[in-house]
Amino acid sequence: MDRIEENTEHIQRFFDEIWSAGNMETVDELCDPQFQFILAFAHLDGREAFKNLVRNNRRIFENLTYKTTPDDIVTTDLKGAAFWNMSTTKHSDTWRNVPASNNPVAIKGMTFFRFNEDGKFTEARVQNDVISMMKQINGIKMLYDS
């Protein structure tokens, strides 16, 4: 397996094993200790902070699932990008300042990755459809009312 195939496989595992299955050993295997996870509204510094986010989101969103396929992934030696579809059957606790809506949610997004020379993730930068998420969990109404 060459580096590009390996990077593609690691991105697939990032979504399948970490986000969809909650496997924290995969975080340790694939991510550099100084891994940076960057969203439009937050910047998580380090592998442990990322693990906490995954645990929290998997608690708040029941049956959280991220789907991507090799066709949705573009990689080079040190970079990668993947399109994904996220779904959850129930938003069951407060996310940001929006209380449980008990609604199912489905959004699309894209994540840009950077790899170090050893093939570990050093950075994941997420561009997701937060406005659609907010609409689906009644968050826009909540924000207007706050």
Add this chain to the structure above:
Amino acid sequence: MANTPEQNNAVCVEFFDTAWNTGNVRADLLTADAVDHSFVGGKAKSEPGVGSFQHIVGMFRHAMPDIHLTMLDQIYAADKVVHRWSLTGTDTGGVMGMPPSGKQLTFTGTTTVRMADGKIAERWANVDELGLLQQLGVVPPPPGA
């Protein structure tokens, strides 16, 4: 002979720089049935052809005539090109159907392109619309994640 990934990226950089920074949507860099799949700003359907691309660019350039595209990252392999970017401009025309705010706005997004025969055949985009609405003061910024 098919374009290399580097050549594909150069076509995309030329197309998007020219479109966003000058308003000239170059049909010669699109396939005849090119599709823009993005639904930003309330766009409801994607018709094949240059018109769909002109609609999105025209809408934002009308709202922000001095809009400027900055490329933040580029990844390209085989027939795909992916860009991460930011757009900055002064809201003098009204963004997404709202009254002009007069504010300078910056928003980020990503674009994925599928190339065919050296031209742009399909485009998908993700845009931080919530961040844009927060800058406009339509939606207050919520607390962190």
